[in-house]
Amino acid sequence: MEKLSIAEAASLLQEIVDGQDDRLQQLLADERKGVQKLVANWHKRREQEEKDRALFAQMCRYEQELRAGGVQYIAGVDEVGRGPLAGPVVTAAVVLPESFYLAGLNDSKKLSEAKREQFYEIIMREATAVGIGIVGAAEIDELNIYQATKKAMLAAILQLQTKPEHLLIDAMELPLEVPQTSIIKGDASSVSIAAASVVAKVTRDRMMKELGAAYPQYGFEKHMGYGTKEHLQAIESCGVLPEHRKSFAPIKHMI
Structure with a gap:
């Protein structure tokens, strides 16, 4: 193979997926620093891709066990917003196809x-x-939270x-006849729950940003209703809104 320009080498590397590819070996023999x-x-990208696939495979273990037993439609269920002083609690239920793959999918709190x-x-x-x-x-x-x-x-x-x-639920059991598995820290252990975590988080954050636009003095778009x-x-300066949870301290002591 003739010496390629740096740009051509970069383009070629986008095509190579196997470390034993002859073209990669020829590039390795090219002494130019670029x-x-x-x-x-x-190599760094390949290592990261392998780590992502290994993590994703680990997070599919609940789903794989269920599918091995003949279960096809598995819903991951998660919530966001149990702790804030304002705004709703939002939940999501997500059924993923068996072929689904999304590198880096994890608990929504760990994602930017x-x-x-x-x-x-x-996911949507x-x-x-x-x-x-x-x-x-x-x-x-x-009702209580x-x-x-x-x-x-x-x-x-x-x-x-x-x-x-079958339901895979993050640390909760529901009064349903559908078989279910409650998983502690499920959003970091199951891809279905992680997907639900992302959907719930983005949905609630968008709602809180809208609330922030309606009540700019409260800064909801920054803290998402947390204390x-x-x-x-x-709250002390402008008062309690209908969107505030009046059963939560310290708000319940302000009214």
Whole structure:
């Protein structure tokens, strides 16, 4: 192979997927620093891809066990927003196809906002079914946050267009006849729950940004309703909104 330009070498490396590829070996023999840097970066990318695939495979173990037993439609269920002082608790139920692969998918809290948004679009496009459940502040006060979360999860599952045969739920059990597995830290252990975590998080964050636009003095788009110093100061200065959870401290002591 004739010596390629740096740009040509970079383009060629985009095609190579096998470390034993003769073309890679020829590039390795090219002593130019620019080419060697490209080859080193290729190896780093391959290593990261292998790590991503290994992690994804590990996070598929619950789904694989169920599919091995003949279960086809598995819904991952997760929530976001149990702890904030304002806004709804939002849940999602996601059924993924067996062929689904998304490198880097993990607990939504471990992902950047940009990555969550990117993953959200992929999940919504490729999922077999997605359901979303939302319970607002007034109902949270009426039911308590635990029961409100259950209600939101049930709503998300009932919204699924494909009826699930098994539920994988993040640390919760639901009063349904559908077989289910409750998994502690499930959003970091199951791809289905991780996908639900992303959908729920992005959905709620978008709602809180809209609330922030409606009440700019509260800064909801920054703290998403959590009890930050800025948020508490805004409540003291501007008062309690209908979107605030009046059964949560310290708000319940302010009214």
